[in-house]
Amino acid sequence: MSSTSDPLSVPVDTGAREGIVRDAKVISLISVVHFVSHLHAMLLPPIFVLVKGSFGVGYTEIAFAITAYNIVSALLQTPAGFLVDRIGPRIMLTGGLLIATAATAMIALLPGYWTFIAAYALLGVANTVYHPADYSILSSAIDGQRIGKAFSVHTFSGYIGFGAAPAFMLAGTALWGWHGAYLAASLLALGAAVLLMAAGHILPKKPTAAALAATRKRSSDKNAKVGWDLLLSAPILRNLFFFLCLGMANGGIQTYAVVSQEVIHGTPASISNIALSGFLLMSAAGVLLGGVIADRTIHHGRVAAIGFACTAVMAIMMGWVAMPGFLLILVMSVGGVLNGMIQPSRDMMVRAVTPPGSFGKVFGFVTTGLNLGGMVAPLAYGWMMDHGQPQMIYAVVTLFILLALVTAITRRKPEGSLHGLARAGS
Numbered sequence: 349m350s351s352t353s354d355p356l357s358v359p360v361d362t363g364a365r366e367g368i369v370r371d372a373k374v375i376s377l378i379s380v381v382h383f384v385s386h387l388h389a390m391l392l393p394p395i396f397v398l399v400k401g402s403f404g405v406g407y408t409e410i411a412f413a414i415t416a417y418n419i420v421s422a423l424l425q426t427p428a429g430f431l432v433d434r435i436g437p438r439i440m441l442t443g444g445l446l447i448a449t450a451a452t453a454m455i456a457l458l459p460g461y462w463t464f465i466a467a468y469a470l471l472g473v474a475n476t477v478y479h480p481a482d483y484s485i486l487s488s489a490i491d492g493q494r495i496g497k498a499f500s501v502h503t504f505s506g507y508i509g510f511g512a513a514p515a516f517m518l519a520g521t522a523l524w525g526w527h528g529a530y531l532a533a534s535l536l537a538l539g540a541a542v543l544l545m546a547a548g549h550i551l552p553k554k555p556t557a558a559a560l561a562a563t564r565k566r567s568s569d570k571n572a573k574v575g576w577d578l579l580l581s582a583p584i585l586r587n588l589f590f591f592l593c594l595g596m597a598n599g600g601i602q603t604y605a606v607v608s609q610e611v612i613h614g615t616p617a618s619i620s621n622i623a624l625s626g627f628l629l630m631s632a633a634g635v636l637l638g639g640v641i642a643d644r645t646i647h648h649g650r651v652a653a654i655g656f657a658c659t660a661v662m663a664i665m666m667g668w669v670a671m672p673g674f675l676l677i678l679v680m681s682v683g684g685v686l687n688g689m690i691q692p693s694r695d696m697m698v699r700a701v702t703p704p705g706s707f708g709k710v711f712g713f714v715t716t717g718l719n720l721g722g723m724v725a726p727l728a729y730g731w732m733m734d735h736g737q738p739q740m741i742y743a744v745v746t747l748f749i750l751l752a753l754v755t756a757i758t759r760r761k762p763e764g765s766l767h768g769l770a771r772a773g774s
Contacts, residue, residue: 367491373550374489375498377543378482379505381441384540385478386509387516388448388471389417391533394514395526402526403461413468415723420472422719426579429480429712433705437481438544438551440708444477445541449534456531480712485551487699487707493643499695500639507632507688579713583701586755587714590694593752595721596728598687600745601627601663604729608738609666609676619673626681634688641689648693648700649756655690656753659683660746667742697756 392399392413400410432440451474454467482502490498520529544551578584605624609615641651662683665671671679702710732740 371490383505383509386506387513390513394517398526416469417472418719418723420469421475425476425716426713428476429709432480432484432708437484440477441481444474445537448474448537452530452534456527479715480708483711484707496642496692497639500635500692503691504635587698588717590755591717593748595718596725596748597745599725600729600741611738613670623677623680627684630681630684631688634685635691638689638692642692642696648696651693652690652756655686658686660749663742663746667739
């Protein structure tokens with residue numbers, strides 16, 4: 349009997365290994381692109397003062413570049429998601445990287461303030477592609493049993509891109525000036541585009557036959573929601589609001605933690621910067637932990653709720669408790685772990701209410717909430733700082749954390765288990 353069963357087990361094991369290797373290649377390739385996209389989003393803040401002085405303008409005028417980036421991203425990300433579902437994520441992702449290459453090259457090579465603003469708007473066009481295409485590829489190409497870890501590695505690579513941006517820009521500026529640093533960023537995007545074209549054969553070029561058949565079936569069903577009907581349905585709008593809450597909450601902590609702690613508690617900026625770095629770095633670590641958790645549970649709302657509850661406690665302590673430096677660093681670092689732990693479950697919650705063939709448009713639409721938060725949060729919290737109300741930042745941050753918590757725990761559960769849906773779609 350063993351002689352009969354042993355040979356049959358070899359192909360199964362070989363196929364499983366091949367699946368794992370292929371998934372690893374897909375995740376690695378998409379993570380490289382996500383790293384570049386997040387690094388590009390953070391090119392300006394480390395050299396804000398240098399660019400301002402070069403153009404001879406104020407902070408508001410330079411900040412308008414970031415505003416233009418977010419406005420274009422918010423307006424065009426959903427249409428980009430529709431294109432991802434129609435023509436395929438691979439070609440859209442390659443196009444986005446080439447547009448980013450052109451935008452950063454414009455900043456490096458063409459003079460003038462308005463050229464700088466136009467280039468940042470063009471960089472916003474490139475940014476519209478990444479989330480719809482990345483999540484579409486991961487959702488359709490990765491085995492359902494590993495999708496949580498795939499989301500976590502993808503998000504982790506973005507956090508590393510954020511973290512690498514200051515060192516990248518400061519080193520590039522020291523060597524070649526800030527124009528040269530932008531040119532290096534352009535070459536980095538071009539290299540990622542070439543890598544995608546060379547190794548992208550492992551990615552789906554266009555929607556799979558199964559996805560197209562599922563889309564046609566849904567379109568023929570009078571009760572099914574497709575297109576804008578799907579995006580404006582209650583489950584998707586709830587996720588859009590969920591992402592908006594995340595953008596508003598994280599915008600307050602990441603942008604104003606250092607200056608607000610100095611005003612409220614007299615905490616030296618050097619200590620607050622270490623605490624903020626701890627929050628960001630431990631968020632990246634928390635993302636990996638969250639990926640393991642996301643693959644081991646179908647209760648993603650509960651995971652998010654626990655993380656949000658603890659993050660709300662962190663925000664309240666930062667606003668109203670005068671902590672010594674070591675305790676502030678510890679509290680923000682633990683808060684970072686819990687903040688990162690939420691992210692894979694966040695993505696799984698969106699995937700659970702998304703029909704096959706619609707990953708691009710749905711993820712493009714709901715992640716617009718982050719852009720909306722990125723547009724509103726700096727202005728709103730800056731107004732509070734200017735009017736001597738820094739504690740209000742933490743009150744509003746806590747409010748949005750709690751709104752996100754309520755949104756997570758009161759969402760309608762999809763039919764069937766998420767693991768079952770994942771396996772069916774993989």
